[in-house]
Structures are given as C-alpha cells and as structure tokens.
Amino acid sequence: MPYKLYFGGEWHDAENEKTIDIINPATGEIVAAASYGAAVDAKKALDCAEMAFPNWKAQTAYYRGNLLARAAENIRERENEIARVLTEENGKPISESITETRGCAAWFNWFAEEGKRVYGRMIPSHYDHKRHWVIRQPIGVVAAVAPWNFPIALMCRKLAAALAAGCVVVSRPSSRTPLSTALIFECMHDAGFPPGSIGFIVGAASELTDVMLDHRSVSKIAFTGSTEVGKELMAKAGNRITKVSLELGGHAPLIVFPDVDLEDAVEKTVTGKFRNAGQSCIAPTRIYIHEEVFDEFAERAVARTAKIVVGNGLDAKVEMGPLFNEGQLESIETFIADAVAKGAEVLVGGKRLVGNGYEKGFFFAPTIIKNIKGTMRLSCEEIFGPIMPLIPFSTEEEVIREANATEFGLASYVLVKDISIAIRVLEALDYGIVGLNDTVPTVPQAPFGGWKESGIGREGGMEGIDAYLETKYVSIGNI
Numbered sequence: 001m002p003y004k005l006y007f008g009g010e011w012h013d014a015e016n017e018k019t020i021d022i023i024n025p026a027t028g029e030i031v032a033a034a035s036y037g038a039a040v041d042a043k044k045a046l047d048c049a050e051m052a053f054p055n056w057k058a059q060t061a062y063y064r065g066n067l068l069a070r071a072a073e074n075i076r077e078r079e080n081e082i083a084r085v086l087t088e089e090n091g092k093p094i095s096e097s098i099t100e101t102r103g104c105a106a107w108f109n110w111f112a113e114e115g116k117r118v119y120g121r122m123i124p125s126h127y128d129h130k131r132h133w134v135i136r137q138p139i140g141v142v143a144a145v146a147p148w149n150f151p152i153a154l155m156c157r158k159l160a161a162a163l164a165a166g167c168v169v170v171s172r173p174s175s176r177t178p179l180s181t182a183l184i185f186e187c188m189h190d191a192g193f194p195p196g197s198i199g200f201i202v203g204a205a206s207e208l209t210d211v212m213l214d215h216r217s218v219s220k221i222a223f224t225g226s227t228e229v230g231k232e233l234m235a236k237a238g239n240r241i242t243k244v245s246l247e248l249g250g251h252a253p254l255i256v257f258p259d260v261d262l263e264d265a266v267e268k269t270v271t272g273k274f275r276n277a278g279q280s281c282i283a284p285t286r287i288y289i290h291e292e293v294f295d296e297f298a299e300r301a302v303a304r305t306a307k308i309v310v311g312n313g314l315d316a317k318v319e320m321g322p323l324f325n326e327g328q329l330e331s332i333e334t335f336i337a338d339a340v341a342k343g344a345e346v347l348v349g350g351k352r353l354v355g356n357g358y359e360k361g362f363f364f365a366p367t368i369i370k371n372i373k374g375t376m377r378l379s380c381e382e383i384f385g386p387i388m389p390l391i392p393f394s395t396e397e398e399v400i401r402e403a404n405a406t407e408f409g410l411a412s413y414v415l416v417k418d419i420s421i422a423i424r425v426l427e428a429l430d431y432g433i434v435g436l437n438d439t440v441p442t443v444p445q446a447p448f449g450g451w452k453e454s455g456i457g458r459e460g461g462m463e464g465i466d467a468y469l470e471t472k473y474v475s476i477g478n479i
Helices: 039-058 061-077 079-090 094-117 151-165 179-191 205-214 227-237 262-278 294-306 326-341 396-404 419-428 461-466
Strands: 005-007 010-012 019-023 030-035 121-123 131-138 141-145 168-172 198-200 218-224 243-247 252-256 284-290 345-348 367-370 387-393 411-415 433-436 469-476
Touching: 005 039, 005 179, 030 079, 030 179, 039 131, 039 141, 039 168, 039 198, 039 205, 061 079, 061 094, 061 151, 061 179, 079 094, 079 151, 079 179, 094 151, 094 461, 141 151, 141 205, 151 168, 151 179, 151 218, 151 461, 168 205, 179 198, 205 218, 205 227, 218 227, 227 243, 252 262, 252 396, 262 284, 262 294, 262 387, 262 411, 284 294, 284 396, 294 345, 294 367, 294 387, 326 345, 326 367, 326 387, 387 396, 396 419, 411 419, 419 433
Parallel strands: 141 168, 141 218, 168 198, 218 243, 252 284, 252 411, 284 387, 367 387, 411 433
Antiparallel strands: 005 010, 005 198, 019 030, 121 131, 131 469, 345 367
16 A cells, blocks of 8 residues: 555545655665655645644644644654654665654654744833734744655654644655655644644645645745755745745865864764765765864774765664665766866775675765865765765865855854864854754754755744744734
C-alpha cells in the first residue's frame, strides 16, 4: 500500500491514483510508493484548511499547545521507526536520523509553550476618552514547503510555529522524501488535531506551489530551498501580496585562528562539514585557516577525514552516507574538475566510491582540497556536498573581508580562544548565524535564518512564532 495524502482529517489516494517510487540512495532499491497528487488534491487540502481556520484560531493557546505536546510524545515513541524510514529515503546515517527525529519533537515542545507567550500591549493615550491596544492574531492559512536534505526537521519547525500561533497549515514535502513526513503526520493525527488544521500533499513542485500561491485563502508561504527557487517564489507571491518566509542557500565561512586546540578544531570542522554528506545549507564551505597553523591543520584534517566510514546509513558504524542522487554526484564532480583544472590540489578523496557495496548507491569520498582561487566555482557557489576547501589567511581584516565577499549570509563559524578576537569577528561577519567554537548551532529556542540572499524571516525562538502573526492596532474612543 502506498503512503497517502492527508487532509480534512483523513488519508487519501491521489485523485488521479498516481504514485511515485521512493528510492534508497544507498542501494538504489525502492523503499515504498507514495501517492503523487496534483492541483486538484492541493485545492482540496487548502479548501479544508480554509474551513478549519476559524475554529482553530478560536482555540486557546493552551489547547493548541497540548496537542503539539501530544504529537511530540508520539514522535518520541516512534523515533526508531521514523529514523529508519528517514535514512532509507534520504541516505543519512541512522544516528543523524535519530537526532533529526528527536529535534522534531523538541520543535513541537518549544512552540507548544511559546504559543502561550504571544502578548499584546496597551499604549498610553494622550486623551482621557481613548484607549489604545495592540493585539497579535494568526495570519491565516499557511503553505509550508520543505526540501529533501532535512525533510522532517525543516517541516516541523514550520508546522509547530504556525500551529502554535493559531494558523492552519498545508505542507508540501519534497516528492523524493515524503515518507518520514507522512509518519510525522500520523503522529499529529493520533494526537487529535482537528480535521483541516493540518494537511499533507505530495506532487510536482511547480504545480502544487502555483496552487498554493493562487488559492484565495493562503496568507503565507514558508519555504526552505535554493536561492534561485526562493527568488521565483517571491516574485510570484507579489501577485497577491502573499507573505513569505524564505530560508535559502548558504556559503558558510569557517575561520580558524592560531590559538585554538587543533585537534578540537579539526573535529569540529569535520563534524560540521560532513554531516549529512555536506548536503546542508549551513555546512562550512570555505575553511579559512591562519597561515601559522595551516599545514598542521591540513595534515590533521586529512588524517581524520580518511578515517570517516562511508556506507549505508542503516549500518550503525557509518559516519557518512551517500549523496542524495546521481545529480548530486555529478554536481560535486564538476566542482572538483573545475577546481583541479584551475590549479587546486586534492589532498584526500575527490572521487566516487566504487566496489565493496558502493555499486548501487550514490557514494562520494569525503574530500579535502587546497590551493583555492577566487575564479573557482567552489569559491563563489554553494557546495552541497562533501568538499572541504582549505584557504590560508594572514590577518583578521583580510579574512573578514573574504568571508563577507558573497551574496549569501546564512551561517558562519569562528574557532578561536581569544575573546577580543572572537567579539570583533562575530560582530563583523555579515551572517544571520555565527557559531563561535560551535559548528552545529541549530536549536528550537534560538532564531534561525539568513541575511542578504540567504532569506527573509526567522524560524525558532520567539522570532519563529512572530512569522505567523499579524499585528492589529485597536483605538477605542468614547470611554
């Protein structure tokens, strides 16, 4: 039986009865089939959400929070099942899938409580016969779109915030990784979310997104994906002045100063770089190392990277799984070829992995490369894969200038002990996130989002719920 679509409180086959096979990127095998909907299914889901919104909006924050907390508990009870399905459809190691699944429950728990802290205020009047209030109200029907690289984490932080604010949500996960999201919706259904308050649609991205943008009820699009697609979506949203939250691409610098413990710095860098095989918008993609420690850092990083166990993510010993598909493999190969042709030197990796169980999957060796020039594609384009470019620097001013020389502004990292340097550099970096001696910075209670072309809005923290609220000013006369 294929995984189904969900709206109106029930599971449905696509009206056209189409399905899509979901492929395990480690084995090339079919994991399962999923119903593959079309515009008519998206419209049904949005119609259900529109009808459900007045009732959901009228519920108390405590009622909504209780349902989110129940869903979180259901996710925790099924974390091994959800994590296994996530690894099968995405390829990441099972340990990373368990962490992502637990993160989903944490997002639900955070916003279950944050919904109770949506405060208005009273404004003193300069007239004795008037009163002025400001109140916050839910924005309405939200369409949430998430990609394949962190399919449930990126969807749950939208779902949880929007629902806690009093919005209803129709979700469109990537059609290549819908299975784990379907299990999250099972957890929410079992928690007792009322019909229409949540919806789940799989189908062609352009077709479903166009329906979401055109539907009379949709007040907000929450999107995570590439900068190119985000720009297109933002332009289309202008037709109806639909509000958008955009979490887009990144090209994260990581700066290593000479006073660090090099063993610790290498471990932090390798962890941040090769998590999810480097297929992360916040993965370090430009590693700037002070010239005093460049050679030693490179030697240690090569030794550590050579030990990374690559394989099927269901094997508990595996540290890095496959790339997501053939397209990702080919993209990484073109980055390497371009860099080598322009003088770069591959220190470790740099090629597909073949033989010994790698034949049917999309495996690429974790790679370190040096002699980087500004004309190379990996210097100016987002690298969505396991390539670690090493770049020496000599002065603080130089590295800040180089780190900021990009249209991206999502995440950045600084490894340093000197507190004076740390403060100067973190204040100077033009990024929405700075990890100071931390290369895995994302938590539910803190805002996540980028500057410049890396996005609009924030997810997480108190800012995360603001994205789903409208501000209403009320002036009362004749008191």
